[in-house]
Amino acid sequence: MSWRNRSLRRRLAFWIIVPLAFVSLFLLLDVRENSRRAANEVFDRVLLGSALAIAERVVIDGDEIVVDVPYVALEMLTSAAQDRVFYQVSKSDRQFITGYSDLPNIPDHLVVAGDQPVFYDAEYKGSQVRVGAVSRFLSSSRLSTRVTIKVAETVGARNALIGELIRDAALRLSLIIIVAAMIVWFGLSRGLKPLETLEQAINRRNREDLRPIEHEVPYEVRNLVASINQLMERLARSIGAMQRFTANAAHQLRTPMAAIKTQTELALKENDPAETQKTLAHLHESAEQTTRLINQLMSLSRAAPTEGGPQGEEFDIRALCVNVTREMVPAALARNIDLGFEGSDEPIPLKGDRTLFEELVKNLIDNTLSYCPSGTRSSVRLFNGSGEVILEVEDDGPGIPAEERERVFERFYRSDASSAPGCGLGLSIVREIARSHDGDAIIVPRSEPGGTLVRVSLAQSVEAS
Ligand SMILES: Nc1ncnc2c1ncn2[C@@H]1O[C@H](COP(=O)(O)OP(=O)(O)OP(=O)(O)O)[C@@H](O)[C@H]1O
Numbered sequence: 001m002s003w004r005n006r007s008l009r010r011r012l013a014f015w016i017i018v019p020l021a022f023v024s025l026f027l028l029l030d031v032r033e034n035s036r037r038a039a040n041e042v043f044d045r046v047l048l049g050s051a052l053a054i055a056e057r058v059v060i061d062g063d064e065i066v067v068d069v070p071y072v073a074l075e076m077l078t079s080a081a082q083d084r085v086f087y088q089v090s091k092s093d094r095q096f097i098t099g100y101s102d103l104p105n106i107p108d109h110l111v112v113a114g115d116q117p118v119f120y121d122a123e124y125k126g127s128q129v130r131v132g133a134v135s136r137f138l139s140s141s142r143l144s145t146r147v148t149i150k151v152a153e154t155v156g157a158r159n160a161l162i163g164e165l166i167r168d169a170a171l172r173l174s175l176i177i178i179v180a181a182m183i184v185w186f187g188l189s190r191g192l193k194p195l196e197t198l199e200q201a202i203n204r205r206n207r208e209d210l211r212p213i214e215h216e217v218p219y220e221v222r223n224l225v226a227s228i229n230q231l232m233e234r235l236a237r238s239i240g241a242m243q244r245f246t247a248n249a250a251h252q253l254r255t256p257m258a259a260i261k262t263q264t265e266l267a268l269k270e271n272d273p274a275e276t277q278k279t280l281a282h283l284h285e286s287a288e289q290t291t292r293l294i295n296q297l298m299s300l301s302r303a304a305p306t307e308g309g310p311q312g313e314e315f316d317i318r319a320l321c322v323n324v325t326r327e328m329v330p331a332a333l334a335r336n337i338d339l340g341f342e343g344s345d346e347p348i349p350l351k352g353d354r355t356l357f358e359e360l361v362k363n364l365i366d367n368t369l370s371y372c373p374s375g376t377r378s379s380v381r382l383f384n385g386s387g388e389v390i391l392e393v394e395d396d397g398p399g400i401p402a403e404e405r406e407r408v409f410e411r412f413y414r415s416d417a418s419s420a421p422g423c424g425l426g427l428s429i430v431r432e433i434a435r436s437h438d439g440d441a442i443i444v445p446r447s448e449p450g451g452t453l454v455r456v457s458l459a460q461s462v463e464a465s
């Protein structure tokens, strides 16, 4: 888990502060540009004032151009203590008249159009300077020419102003970011308060309490709480089913165990060997019933669906059915029941747990042998449906009443009319195995009266060869 997933607060802070920091950075760049423009506008105006003041004092005296520089004009500029000021008066063809002869020339791309002033940045005497230039046309009867007046000023004051404006903006933006971070931090604590209350309420519950959560929660977590409630409902249902099952199993085990206890007590007290023999036979029967119950319970636990779907390899279910049927033929013969297998001779591949399928078929045949009277018929049939394998076990015994066709699949359910000993788990095991292999088991109503037809359908993920 990354740090962002671990804390909602950090996650939110990240998504608010980082974009805000980026926006602030762009704003700062914008502020710098605007400050530069504003500072230039103000300072250029003063620069122009000085240049114009000098221009006023450029006159033609006979054949010569005379300049009487008004120092007050330059003083206008030097008010910015740390800056230095330079000037130059020249004829338009760059012929120096007075001032600093080496002041940087007007760049070629800035053409002085008429009397319009121009401003440009340059470097002079190792310092950055801003130069303002105006041009004037002078004329007398003997001479007419254009003079250009340049006034340059180092940019210390300008940069100081720009720096100050940027610092101010940076301070404000930092303040916004800090306040945003604080809002996220404290706001989230407040926002998460209902969840904290919910947590405390859940913690106060006792372990068995799986009632739905009915606390008032923010809209955003309502779906989460609804999902938790559904989970709790399912959990309560499965815990209930498990408790009922354990209670039933214990109850079922208690009956034969109580019989075993009584019968052993009787056998111990009995002196007549014939009577002892009889009691021992009962004892054996009870022990067998207990063993059967334990075996069925184990089958049921094995049949429970495993995570990740049915496990096991591909096998031939036809061969398996034939073998199990064959194994049970002697028991059928002993009861005078005609047990047989019907189906194709071709192998039918199926993927799943082989032992569980043996259990399934055994349980179905066992039922026909247990509940059908002597002289009846019982068939095991297997065929391919569309994408599924169908296994049917049919007999012409007493049948199962329509109202019990679903109930017989319930755990421990036994029909009142059950003639043979059993624990009521056989058909639940069959259905559980079928369902854990993407199939199902049902009792199909028959057209003729009486008899039972159990149909198990199994999804065939393997193509029949
Ligand atoms: N072929 C059948 N003919 C008539 N009744 C049947 C048949 N198969 C099942 N039943 C009825 O369905 C009930 C449930 O059968 P199930 O196999 O689940 O339990 P059981 O046979 O009683 O016990 P066991 O767990 O030992 O198999 C039986 O008690 C019986 O009444």
Ligand SMILES: [Mg+2]
Pocket: 363, 366, 367, 422, 425, 426, 427
């Ligand atoms: Mg049974």
